[in-house]
Amino acid sequence: MFEVFLKEIKELLRDRKTLMFIVALPLLIFPVIFAVVGYMMAMANLEAEQEVHKVYIIGAEAAPEFTESVRYHKNFELVTANYANKNDIIQAIQNEELDVGIVIEAKAQPSTREQTTWQVIYNDSARINYLFRYIEELKEQYQSKVQTLSFNALGVTKESEMEFLISPIKLEKVDTADARESWGEKIGVLLPYLLIPIVLTGAVYPAIDLGAGEKERGTLETLLLTPISRTNIVLGKFLTVLSASLATASLSILSMGLWLFVARTFVNVSEFTVALSHITFVELLAMLSLLIPLAAMFSSIVLSISIYARTFKEAQNYMGPLSMLVFIPVMISVMPNMELTYKTAFIPVTNVALAIKELLKGTSEIGILAVIVGSSILLAVGLLAFCVRWFNQEKVLFR
Amino acid sequence: MISVNGLKKKFKLTKDHKKGITEAQQDPREEKDYFHSVRDVHFHCEQGEVLGLLGPNGAGKTTTLRMLSTALKPDEGSIEVGGVDLVKKPLAGRKAIGFLSGSTGLYGRLTAKENVEYFAKLHGMKGAELKQRCDELFTLLDMHSFLDKRADNLSTGMKQKTNIARAVVHRPKVVILDEPTTGLDIMTTQTVINFIKGLKEQGTPVVFSTHHLDEVALLCDRVTVIDQGLTCFDGTLAAFKEQGHSEELNQAFMNILEGHRHV
Ligand SMILES: Nc1ncnc2c1ncn2[C@@H]1O[C@H](COP(=O)(O)OP(=O)(O)OP(=O)(O)O)[C@@H](O)[C@H]1O
Ligand SMILES: [Mg+2]
Numbered sequence: 001m002f003e004v005f006l007k008e009i010k011e012l013l014r015d016r017k018t019l020m021f022i023v024a025l026p027l028l029i030f031p032v033i034f035a036v037v038g039y040m041m042a043m044a045n046l047e048a049e050q051e052v053h054k055v056y057i058i059g060a061e062a063a064p065e066f067t068e069s070v071r072y073h074k075n076f077e078l079v080t081a082n083y084a085n086k087n088d089i090i091q092a093i094q095n096e097e098l099d100v101g102i103v104i105e106a107k108a109q110p111s112t113r114e115q116t117t118w119q120v121i122y123n124d125s126a127r128i129n130y131l132f133r134y135i136e137e138l139k140e141q142y143q144s145k146v147q148t149l150s151f152n153a154l155g156v157t158k159e160s161e162m163e164f165l166i167s168p169i170k171l172e173k174v175d176t177a178d179a180r181e182s183w184g185e186k187i188g189v190l191l192p193y194l195l196i197p198i199v200l201t202g203a204v205y206p207a208i209d210l211g212a213g214e215k216e217r218g219t220l221e222t223l224l225l226t227p228i229s230r231t232n233i234v235l236g237k238f239l240t241v242l243s244a245s246l247a248t249a250s251l252s253i254l255s256m257g258l259w260l261f262v263a264r265t266f267v268n269v270s271e272f273t274v275a276l277s278h279i280t281f282v283e284l285l286a287m288l289s290l291l292i293p294l295a296a297m298f299s300s301i302v303l304s305i306s307i308y309a310r311t312f313k314e315a316q317n318y319m320g321p322l323s324m325l326v327f328i329p330v331m332i333s334v335m336p337n338m339e340l341t342y343k344t345a346f347i348p349v350t351n352v353a354l355a356i357k358e359l360l361k362g363t364s365e366i367g368i369l370a371v372i373v374g375s376s377i378l379l380a381v382g383l384l385a386f387c388v389r390w391f392n393q394e395k396v397l398f399r
Numbered sequence: 400m401i402s403v404n405g406l407k408k409k410f411k412l413t414k415d416h417k418k419g420i421t422e423a424q425q426d427p428r429e430e431k432d433y434f435h436s437v438r439d440v441h442f443h444c445e446q447g448e449v450l451g452l453l454g455p456n457g458a459g460k461t462t463t464l465r466m467l468s469t470a471l472k473p474d475e476g477s478i479e480v481g482g483v484d485l486v487k488k489p490l491a492g493r494k495a496i497g498f499l500s501g502s503t504g505l506y507g508r509l510t511a512k513e514n515v516e517y518f519a520k521l522h523g524m525k526g527a528e529l530k531q532r533c534d535e536l537f538t539l540l541d542m543h544s545f546l547d548k549r550a551d552n553l554s555t556g557m558k559q560k561t562n563i564a565r566a567v568v569h570r571p572k573v574v575i576l577d578e579p580t581t582g583l584d585i586m587t588t589q590t591v592i593n594f595i596k597g598l599k600e601q602g603t604p605v606v607f608s609t610h611h612l613d614e615v616a617l618l619c620d621r622v623t624v625i626d627q628g629l630t631c632f633d634g635t636l637a638a639f640k641e642q643g644h645s646e647e648l649n650q651a652f653m654n655i656l657e658g659h660r661h662v
Contacts, residue, residue, distance in 0.1 A: 007506075007509070007517050014508040222503055227522060228521050394471055
């Protein structure tokens with residue numbers, strides 16, 4: 001068994017294509033993802049900030065100060081036109097002559113003390129849009145002037161009194177979720193999407209080579225004729241695939257840590273990196289020990305498939321759907337109300353995804369983690385037993 | 400030395416296989432969900448003899464040799480090699496058998512030397528014994544010039560030499576070859592033929608299947624003809640010519656098949 005394992009590893013290390021998947025993918029995927037996402041966000045923000053929106057105001061004479069503030073705002077351009085009502089504006093927006101229209105119903109004045117409604121008409125489906133926020137800001141400024149005037153007319157002049165009248169009670173939020181927990185929740189949704197498929201990918205390519213590849217090259221038959229039992233042969237192959245998958249998983253986690261560290265030295269210390277730097281070594285180890293049985297499960301499955309296939313191509317055809325399938329349990333884990341409990345700890349794959357999130361948030365429980373590791377190991381052993389029996393069947397080996 | 404009796408093997412037909420069978424061709428080997436590839440095969444071969452296994456495409460030669468090499472388990476029948484019952488003790492049998500087929504490949508990313516050594520190790524050889532045996536074969540087959548090249552980069556001839564070395568590295572008592580010369584050029588074919596001659600001189604019995612009757616004329620002491628999974632001739636080369644009513648082997652082969660199918 002060991003002889004088979006050593007030789008498979010040696011051959012694997014000489015295969016550039018497979019190495020690419022095992023080493024390069026996990027090392028490069030994180031910086032690439034970080035960079036691409038960061039870049040796109042920055043670009044979109046910049047664009048949104050620089051965008052100048054065309055505005056038309058109906059009833060501008062009712063709020064001249066407000067109108068002036070719109071005119072001088074860097075993101076607005078007042079258009080000269082003659083739209084009579086709301087419908088004209090909607091039409092104009094659809095024709096792209098206008099980005100936003102404001103309909104001012106009546107003058108807000110201290111003498112009448114009647115609330116008025118202003119309608120802001122625009123298309124809200126655009127990607128990142130600060131339009132409404134800008135208008136709201138300008139309205140607030142204008143509104144507070146009207147408020148001050150109104151209070152003055154009533155004889156209220158002290159700032160604190162005005163504040164009381166506007167809002168006698170102020171709610172103050174004290175969040176018990178520390179930065180880490182809220183970031184953990186966010187990253188925890190993302191990370192399993194990366195890690196779990198990576199663990200699978202790390203197993204797929206070596207498995208194809210070791211199973212179907214051996215059939216296609218015509219080396220399987222000779223291997224079967226050596227005094228090594230078929231069980232030992234398949235165990236040797238399983239260990240190889242598992243090692244590759246684990247190498248990929250550990251490299252991914254390592255690379256994630258490394259790039260976070262790099263990012264921290266370049267970017268100003270953001271909440272995000274500070275939060276994640278609280279992750280302890282023990283928790284990283286826990287993450288890895290969750291991934292080990294998972295890798296074993298994947299290894300048995302892909303090796304069984306690969307042994308069954310007659311050629312590389314056939315094996316690849318089977319693996320395609322599998323790499324789609326693996327997303328399903330991960331997606332289940334991010335469904336609303338999905339939480340790690342002693343029940344959900346028994347759902348394979350999903351439980352690992354949930355546990356990774358808990359570990360990132362720093363709210364994991366050792367008991368549940370043990371259940372996950374235990375149930376995953378049991379399943380992995382079952383799948384391995386199947387794989388071994390599978391490899392001992394003539395109808396699988398000689399098709 | 401090698402004795403095969405009443406060998407039978409059937410395969411379960413899958414949908415793929417069924418598709419290939421047209422209704423017009425009624426094959427006596429078909430039966431519901433099964434295909435009886437080998438129905439009754441027998442032959443024997445003594446120390447120092449070379450046996451040629453002949454038969455048309457699909458006759459069951461490969462299936463027979465796979466059972467002989469313990470890759471497949473026979474449904475019925477017995478196989479004995481040097482007094483060891485291969486059906487009961489396949490593991491012991493494997494040590495006694497060297498096997499090579501036309502479709503046998505090498506591990507492309509290992510060097511020629513590593514390929515041979517790997518199989519030596521799998522056969523439990525190590526240290527000085529392993530090194531000595533490998534060196535002996537490398538010299539015998541004149542392989543020293545390409546030992547450290549990866550198998551992927553070897554010519555077909557070099558690959559076949561490596562394959563031969565691999566097949567006999569554990570000093571098998573008998574050697575089984577399935578169409579060892581198919582698809583090889585004249586030079587490489589000669590390497591294989593010389594190798595079989597060498598084995599014969601050492602007294603190692605060889606069983607090989609082939610479609611080239613000139614090889615049979617050159618090498619074989621005995622001939623076995625299989626048709627549709629049945630042994631229809633088993634005897635010496637001289638008896639083969641006699642029963643086939645011809646000195647010319649191709650003609651004799653056709654006559655024997657014809658005779659068998661008309662019975
Ligand atoms: N694993 C299998 N499953 C189903 N049928 C099989 C299997 N292996 C062989 N057969 C069938 O058994 C028959 C005998 O095949 P075999 O390969 O032994 O013939 P052969 O004499 O070696 O032919 P060739 O000269 O073409 O090499 C064929 O019809 C083949 O389709
Ligand atoms: Mg054949």
